[in-house]
Amino acid sequence: xxxxxxxxxxxxxxxxxxxxxxxxxxxxxxxxxxxxxxxxxxxxxxxxxxxxxxxxxxxxxxxxxxxxxxxxxxxxxxxxxxxxxxxxxxxxxxxxxxxxxxxxxxxxxxxxxxxxxxxxxxxxxxxxxxxxxxxxxxxxxxxxxxxxxxxxxxxxxxxxxxxxxxxxxxxxxxxxxxxxxxxxxxxxxxxxxxxxxxxxxxxxxxxxxxxxxxxxxxxxxxxxxxxxxxxxxxxxxxxxxxxxxxxxxxxxxxxxxxxxxxxxxxxxxxxxxxxxxxxxxxxxxxxxxxxxxxxxxxxxxxxxxxxxxxxxxxxxxxxxxxxxxxxxxxxxxxxxxxxxxxxxxxxxxxxxxxxxxxxxxxxxxxxxxxxxxxxxxxxxxxxxxxxxxxxxxxxxxxxxxxxxxxxxxxxxxxxxxxxxxxxxxxxxxxxxxxxxxxxxxxxxxxxxxxxxxxxxxxxxxxxxxxxxxxxxxxxxxxxxxxxxxxxxxxxxxxxxxxxxxxxxxxxxxxxxxxxxxxxxxxxxxxxxxxxxxxxxxxxxxxxxxxxxxxxxxxxxxxxxxxxxxxxxxxxxxxxxxxxxxxxxxxxxxxxxxxxxxxxxxxxxxxxxxxxxxxxxxxxxxxxxxxxxxxxxxxxxxxxxxxxxxxxxxxxxxxxxxxxxxxxxxxxxxxxxxxxxxxxxx
Amino acid sequence: xxxxxxxxxxxxxxxxxxxxxxxxxxxxxxxxxxxxxxxxxxxxxxxxxxxxxxxxxxxxxxxxxxxxxxxxxxxxxxxxxxxxxxxxxxxxxxxxxxxxxxxxxxxxxxxxxxxxxxxxxxxxxxxxxxxxxxxxxxxxxxxxxxxxxxxxxxxxxxxxxxxxxxxxxxxxxxxxxxxxxxxxxxxxxxxxx
Numbered sequence: 001x002x003x004x005x006x007x008x009x010x011x012x013x014x015x016x017x018x019x020x021x022x023x024x025x026x027x028x029x030x031x032x033x034x035x036x037x038x039x040x041x042x043x044x045x046x047x048x049x050x051x052x053x054x055x056x057x058x059x060x061x062x063x064x065x066x067x068x069x070x071x072x073x074x075x076x077x078x079x080x081x082x083x084x085x086x087x088x089x090x091x092x093x094x095x096x097x098x099x100x101x102x103x104x105x106x107x108x109x110x111x112x113x114x115x116x117x118x119x120x121x122x123x124x125x126x127x128x129x130x131x132x133x134x135x136x137x138x139x140x141x142x143x144x145x146x147x148x149x150x151x152x153x154x155x156x157x158x159x160x161x162x163x164x165x166x167x168x169x170x171x172x173x174x175x176x177x178x179x180x181x182x183x184x185x186x187x188x189x190x191x192x193x194x195x196x197x198x199x200x201x202x203x204x205x206x207x208x209x210x211x212x213x214x215x216x217x218x219x220x221x222x223x224x225x226x227x228x229x230x231x232x233x234x235x236x237x238x239x240x241x242x243x244x245x246x247x248x249x250x251x252x253x254x255x256x257x258x259x260x261x262x263x264x265x266x267x268x269x270x271x272x273x274x275x276x277x278x279x280x281x282x283x284x285x286x287x288x289x290x291x292x293x294x295x296x297x298x299x300x301x302x303x304x305x306x307x308x309x310x311x312x313x314x315x316x317x318x319x320x321x322x323x324x325x326x327x328x329x330x331x332x333x334x335x336x337x338x339x340x341x342x343x344x345x346x347x348x349x350x351x352x353x354x355x356x357x358x359x360x361x362x363x364x365x366x367x368x369x370x371x372x373x374x375x376x377x378x379x380x381x382x383x384x385x386x387x388x389x390x391x392x393x394x395x396x397x398x399x400x401x402x403x404x405x406x407x408x409x410x411x412x413x414x415x416x417x418x419x420x421x422x423x424x425x426x427x428x429x430x431x432x433x434x435x436x437x438x439x440x441x442x443x444x445x446x447x448x449x450x451x452x453x454x455x456x457x458x459x460x461x462x463x464x465x466x467x468x469x470x471x472x473x474x475x476x477x478x479x480x481x482x483x484x485x486x487x488x489x490x491x492x493x494x495x496x497x498x499x500x501x502x503x504x505x506x507x508x509x510x511x512x513x514x515x516x517x518x519x520x521x522x523x524x525x526x527x528x529x530x531x532x533x534x535x536x537x538x539x540x541x542x543x544x545x546x547x548x549x550x551x552x553x554x555x556x557x558x559x560x561x562x563x564x565x566x567x568x569x570x571x572x573x574x575x576x577x578x579x580x581x582x583x584x585x586x587x588x589x590x591x592x593x594x595x596x597x598x599x600x601x602x603x604x605x606x607x608x609x610x611x612x613x614x615x616x617x618x619x620x621x622x623x624x625x626x627x628x629x630x631x632x633x634x635x636x637x638x639x640x641x642x643x644x645x646x647x648x649x650x651x652x653x654x655x656x657x658x659x660x661x662x663x664x665x666x667x668x669x670x671x672x673x674x675x676x677x678x679x680x681x
Numbered sequence: 682x683x684x685x686x687x688x689x690x691x692x693x694x695x696x697x698x699x700x701x702x703x704x705x706x707x708x709x710x711x712x713x714x715x716x717x718x719x720x721x722x723x724x725x726x727x728x729x730x731x732x733x734x735x736x737x738x739x740x741x742x743x744x745x746x747x748x749x750x751x752x753x754x755x756x757x758x759x760x761x762x763x764x765x766x767x768x769x770x771x772x773x774x775x776x777x778x779x780x781x782x783x784x785x786x787x788x789x790x791x792x793x794x795x796x797x798x799x800x801x802x803x804x805x806x807x808x809x810x811x812x813x814x815x816x817x818x819x820x821x822x823x824x825x826x827x828x829x830x831x832x833x834x835x836x837x838x839x840x841x842x843x844x845x846x847x848x849x850x851x852x853x854x855x856x857x858x859x860x861x862x863x864x865x866x867x868x869x870x871x872x873x874x
Binding site: 040041042043045047048050051052053054055183184185186187208213255256305307308395396 | 835
């Protein structure tokens with residue numbers, strides 16, 4: 001092509017490239033004080049030495065963030081390293097709009113934009129492309145989701161319905177945990193945290209090596225032992241310990257093809273407590289029982305790119321989970337295949353096509369007469385297809401994205417989830433976006449197959465009273481139509497502000513079905529009463545809210561971040577239902593206001609100090625008052641290989657309650673401090 | 682809040698004592714500043730490449746322009762690196778380029794991610810001017826690029842596509858090729874790491 005024949009529009013763009021000002025947002029690059037010149041030191045090195053200089057890398061994805069028409073937040077490896085957190089849920093507390101409430105040592109209620117509960121539904125959580133939600137309750141067992149935290153490259157969180165591009169269940173948001181490539185974790189690394197009342201011991205070790213051209217392997221192992229939180233009844237039942245190990249192999253076969261194989265196995269115990277109903281006295285039994293958890297997965301992913309034409313990936317994985325509770329034992333397998341192709345052959349368009357197939361057969365063994373999921377053997381499959389077209393109406397200024405996802409699952413048949421997004425970048429450091437999407441939360445086994453008998457009163461006029469909760473074979477998917485808008489702006493002096501607002505219309509939300517029916521069983525010798533109730537799609541309503549997240553790099557040694565999230569949920573009964581109390585329990589189970597302030601110091605002499613403060617409003621439905629607390633951590637680097645750190649968590653009071661614990665215990669989260677050390681070689 | 686103060690005081694005492702204890706054990710420089718940025722290391726590479734490339738003779742005496750089609754942070758960094766430098770008789774200078782026709786005076790052209798969509802046009806222009814092309818865009822060597830910079834284990838390394846270099850009439854010194862992670866378009870074994 002001759003230069004003269006290049007169209008004017010391209011020339012205009014190229015001028016725009018020249019105008020790209022300053023550094024990428026959120027990057028840690030270029031934090032050198034202007035006075036000294038690190039470049040002059042680097043210049044004196046030979047080429048070989050230059051290749052051995054450890055650098056602070058900037059996130060290549062930062063450019064992608066500006067072009068995302070959704071409320072997105074990225075927790076970088078640096079954020080993770082500095083946070084002092086030792087679990088994934090504790091890391092998620094740093095993400096605006098994500099509510100994290102610890103209900104006991106190893107259990108959290110995590111929700112995005114309201115709708116948090118221990119069984120939070122409608123949240124897609126991916127670890128290296130592997131979806132970890134369980135169709136048992138359409139949620140995530142957080143106690144088994146873990147990796148070596150220092151091997152995480154980044155955690156991307158999208159708030160709102162990411163229904164189109166991502167897998168099923170992404171109604172309220174997507175949490176995407178991406179680990180480092182094996183090539184980025186060469187050599188040995190060992191890390192220990194110990195000394196806390198909860199964090200008694202966390203040890204992790206990793207070794208990475210090259211295996212010939214373009215092939216790298218990382219092996220890792222991790223184990224932890226955590227103590228119980230504070231139970232006012234004085235019964236510390238929630239000890240939590242676990243061990244896991246695995247590997248990741250990356251092969252860059254050609255410039256175009258790369259292959260990734262990863263695998264992990266784990267096992268452990270999560271302390272738990274349940275009340276089990278019995279027909280004979282004393283009618284209810286409080287059982288402290290550890291849940292035995294174990295499982296493993298293996299994932300293979302092939303990435304292929306043809307420059308300027310397409311890049312696709314094909315991945316398949318097998319994931320097995322076993323969980324034995326005091327009420328049932330479940331063994332679940334998931335076999336999952338996904339294919340996604342980005343086509344860039346058309347001018348000013350990027351077409352994405354994808355297909356996914358997931359078979360998830362499970363076997364449930366009933367160990368208590370009062371809890372069952374019938375049938376005991378079932379295959380919860382999900383098939384999905386999607387397409388999306390991003391049209392660059394004005395290149396690098398205005399992009400319209402249209403797409404739809406089609407999902408078929410065991411219970412509800414094919415459903416359509418269309419979406420439309422528009423992104424406008426009036427200037428390089430400004431982006432404005434808006435979107436509308438329809439998303440479906442497919443039914444889970446809990447909604448359809450549950451049969452639970454619980455004792456709600458040990459004695460009544462006609463004997464003890466039991467509540468029989470039944471799944472509903474007619475339960476249909478919950479529907480969300482989400483309207484979203486937001487903006488990102490980098491102001492002078494490195495002040496970055498991200499604002500997102502939403503209006504969600506919910507329909508067919510889960511509640512109880514028809515009115516409760518009371519039966520009296522005068523059977524001798526133990527007469528009892530039973531209230532029967534069934535799940536139903538009895539609620540609809542709206543939720544509105546916004547999140548504001550500023551990030552200000554004040555000086556090269558000091559950064560301030562904050563976020564404020566507000567959500568207002570207003571639900572009411574659908575025609576034919578009377579579920580106002582269920583509605584207010586959903587409305588009142590997640591905080592309506594949360595605020596976070598973080599101060600991040602990078603001081604001379606390799607000292608890093610981080611502190612954060614948060615306020616979380618009350619949960620009236622759970623009788624939990626509002627609280628504020630703070631975390632702090634300090635890291636000190638001793639030369640090239642050793643790093644020391646100290647962490648204090650929940651510092652503002654000896655204990656505070658965040659949500660209801662298992663068995664409705666008012667478990668409080670304790671203050672703790674612990675130390676840590678890591679060594680790399 | 683007295684609790685916080687106690688923690689802070691204890692931590693301070695602890696850290697100070699540890700630093701002193703370890704510093705006396707080893708004579709390494711502790712408490713060094715932060716690691717250099719990827720951008721600085723990449724632009725120092727560009728400066729180094731200039732020393733190991735032979736351009737066609739007609740360019741002798743001309744100013745040696747390192748052209749940057751990337752974010753301004755790159756050209757700022759490159760300007761600091763080459764300030765006052767000279768290679769042989771050629772003075773070094775940095776130019777922020779945006780249009781293919783600007784490439785005509787470039788001895789070296791670096792294309793950053795920000796100009797990814799226009800890589801093709803820029804490479805077409807570079808091909809007519811004996812320009813060494815360098816980039817950190819993945820798959821660069823497959824798109825007729827000459828030297829690809831990439832990060833492995835937080836270190837910046839590079840690979841070379843010799844076929845694309847030869848086509849432009851440039852020649853690279855064997856010293857440069859020895860250090861490359863991979864040399865494509867050449868019999869295997871030469872470009873061992």
